[in-house]
């Protein structure tokens with residue numbers, strides 16, 4: 001009874017692992033479902049496994065297995081059945097009827113966690129939408145349960161009317177939520193536009209859930225983001241100012257973590273929150289190096305980024321939790337597999353200075369430009385302006401002009417080219433401003 005003693009209100013779940021497809025990894029699925037169940041507030045008190053060669057249309061798993069689950073569930077006094085696959089509404093309904101217990105599939109479990117964890121209005125609205133969209137085709141199942149408790153009325157009659165009422169209500173609510181989400185999306189887009197206008201450099205933390213993104217945000221910016229050793233601790237976007245080693249200020253955003261097979265409804269309704277990821281100048285991909293499935297998790301994050309609509313954004317990969325790698329693992333081999341990735345520990349601070357240098361490098365690479373301005377020798381005011389606007393790299397005297405090479409960021413360069421054109425005496429004051437990406441060797 002240890003699990004009950006731990007927290008009396010926790011639910012007892014019997015987990016059904018349906019092994020299906022060439023990519024199915026029993027160990028990974030078991031660990032993931034246990035973590036998801038734990039986060040949702042349930043303890044896995046038993047596991048039933050089945051290899052599913054052919055999906056049974058009515059039950060997903062084989063019909064004979066349903067009997068076994070039923071016996072085991074009674075023995076173990078399970079409150080509900082968790083299935084590590086996504087089931088159709090009919091399959092859930094059939095299983096529930098056969099087992100006389102609640103059946104929750106993987107998507108519903110994730111949605112439940114999101115609902116439980118949502119704190120802000122935006123996150124709550126987004127989760128509710130995803131949940132309702134998921135629920136709509138399943139309403140019949142919910143109503144059937146009620147009808148059964150009420151004496152097993154057939155599919156026609158007042159029950160059907162109630163179902164129609166419920167469906168209408170759900171549809172109306174979905175429409176309202178969509179309206180609210182459009183409003184949220186508008187706000188998110190305005191914030192991003194304002195940032196773009198100011199040309200603020202934004203870095204977005206991305207990664208699998210529970211890899212330490214929020215811990216890293218806190219470590220780098222002294223923020224106070226919520227950290228927990230459970231899945232999906234973060235469901236909003238938190239943005240903080242990060243000061244780079246040269247004193248430059250950029251924005252660092254922490255947001256929702258990814259998981260394999262993230263329900264599409266969630267991706268769609270979290271569009272506004274993921275706007276931060278889509279519009280970032282740089283992605284800081286945080287991986288958990290102490291996780292046995294790190295390679296797989298990295299691949300899932302890359303896939304999800306594509307799904308979310310992120311293309312062509314530069315990515316810097318870091319191996320977090322470097323402190324927690326088991327001593328027998330070959331650290332060199334991990335680093336060799338991902339050239340350019342940095343080992344860090346958000347917890348101990350190891351490698352964070354190198355990370356900041358790497359971020360600065362990326363910032364410079366993307367944002368700093370070299371300007372070459374030819375200014376007349378008799379216009380010293382222009383020269384002093386150049387000094388004010390950036391780092392003067394080199395001044396070369398030419399026939400009538402001074403050739404000044406200056407390094408600065410792009411918005412300043414644009415302002416400057418304007419200024420030189422305005423302040424100069426027309427024809428001779430300004431002959432060239434060329435902006436080129438600063439190459440790696442020159443910073």
Ligand SMILES: Nc1nc2c(ncn2[C@@H]2O[C@H](COP(=O)(O)OP(=O)(O)OP(=O)(O)O)[C@@H](O)[C@H]2O)c(=O)[nH]1
Nearest residue numbers: 210211212213214215228229232233234257346347
């Ligand atoms: N050993 C070790 N643990 C870490 C490190 N960084 C984070 N953790 C732990 O990992 C757990 C998850 O950290 P979070 O920062 O909440 O992870 P997250 O990526 O923001 O997770 P979600 O928001 O749930 O996606 C916490 O228990 C942290 O204390 C690290 O460098 N080393």
Ligand SMILES: [Mg+2]
Nearest residue numbers: 213214233234
């Ligand atoms: Mg987090």
